[in-house]
Amino acid sequence: MNRSGVAWLGILPAGAAMAVAMTAAAGTPRITTAQSDYVEHCAGCHGISGSSAPAPVPELRDRVGYFMCNGEARDYLIRLPNVAHAPIRDSGELADLMNFVVFSIGGKSVPDGAQPYQAEEVARLRAEPLRPGAALLARRRQLVGDLIRTCDAPADLQEFYAGQAPESREQQDSRAGA
Amino acid sequence: MTSQSRTERFVRKLARGTSRRSILSRIGLGLVSAPVFPLLPVERAHAAKDRSVQAKTSFARHAQTTDDTKCDYWRYCAIDGSLCTCCGGGIHTCPPGTEASPTSWVGTCINPDDGKAYLIAYRDCCGTADCGQCYCDNTDRGNQVYRPQENNDIIWCFGASSMEYHCSTAVMVGAAE
Secondary structure, three states: OOHHHHHHHHOOOOOOHHEEEEEOOOOOEEEOOOHHHHHHHHHHHOOOOOOOOOOOOOOOOHHHHHHOOOOOHHHHHHHHHHHHHOOOOOHHHHHHHHHHHHHOOHHOOOOOOOOOOOHHHHHHHOHHHHHHHHHHHHHHHHHHHHHHHOOOHHHHHHOOOOOOOOOOOOHHHHHHOO | HHHHHHHHHHHHHHHHOOOOOHHEEEEEEHHHHOOOOOOOOOOHHHHHHOHHHOOOOOHHHHHHHOOOOOOOHHOOOOEEEEEEHHHOOOOOOOOOOOOOOOOOOEEEEEEOOOOEEEEEEEEEEOOOOOOOOEEEEEEOOOOOOOOOOOOOOOOOEEOOOOEEEEEOEEEEEEEOO
C-alpha cells in the first residue's frame, strides 16, 4: 500500500458513513456528489467522518440524527445559516447533502421511520434562514432540551461533542459573539 | 470594475501583508470556533460548486505532479502556509514533535495527469514554532472571507492542544464527483 493509501484509511470513517468506490486505475476512493459536497463545504470544521472533537464544533457523527425526531428540529437543520446559505443553489443537491449528513453520518441517532428531506421542503425552509447570534443558540438549547426529554437524546447533545463537560450559557454566548 | 473584483483585490492585498498568526487570523479563528457563522451574500456561490475540468484554473493548467516540495505541486491548489514536506514531515504526515489538527481547510484540485478533481484536506501541524520553509499561498476556489470556513488564511489548529502553527499537509480525501 502506498503512503497515500494509508492516509485515506486514516481520514475516512471505518463504518458505512462514507462507503466509497475505488477507481480502478489509482485505487483512489471515489465519493458521491453528496459526499463531495459534505467534504468540500462541511468537513473542514465538522470533520471528514463527522467529528473533529475536541475542536469546539458540533459533532455530527451518531448525533445529528436526533434532530429528525420532531418537525421543529428537522426544520432547524435546514434553516441553520450555513446550511440555508450553502453555496449549493440546487435545493435537490442540498437535500442530498443533508440526507447524507443525517442518515449516513448521523448513523444510530436517526429515529425509526425518519423520512429523507425532499427538494421542495429544503427550498421552502432555506428561504427562511435563522440569523446567527444568541437567539439561535437559545433556539438550539430549547430544541435539544425537547429531544433529550422526549426522544432519548443524550444530555451531552447540548454540548459540542459526546463526553464534553457542560459549558455555561455565558461561555456559549461568548463564542457566538453575543 | 465590479464590487467582487475590488473586494478580491483588497483581500489579496490584505492577505499578502498579513501574517497567519496576526490579529486578523485570530479574529477569523474566533469566527470559525463559534457554533454559527456570520453570513453575507455569496456571489461566487455557483463557481464554488463547479468541480468540472472545464472549471480548471490557471494553477491547474500549470501544476506539476512530481515534486511535492514545490508550491506548484497539483495537490497544493488551495494551500496557505509552509509545506510539511520541507519541514521534516510528509505530504500527509506531520513532522516529529507536532500534532495534526482535527480540523482542516478543504480544497478541490485537478490532477493534470488524469484531468480529474480530487478533494484535498489541508491539515495543519501544530505545537511548535512556524517552520518558515517553502511558504506557499495558493487560492483556488477560496478567498471567501465572509464564509470563514472557506478562507485558508485562518490557522486551522483549533481542536489541537496547541494553537502554534508549524506547517501544512495535503491529505487526499478522494476523487470528487
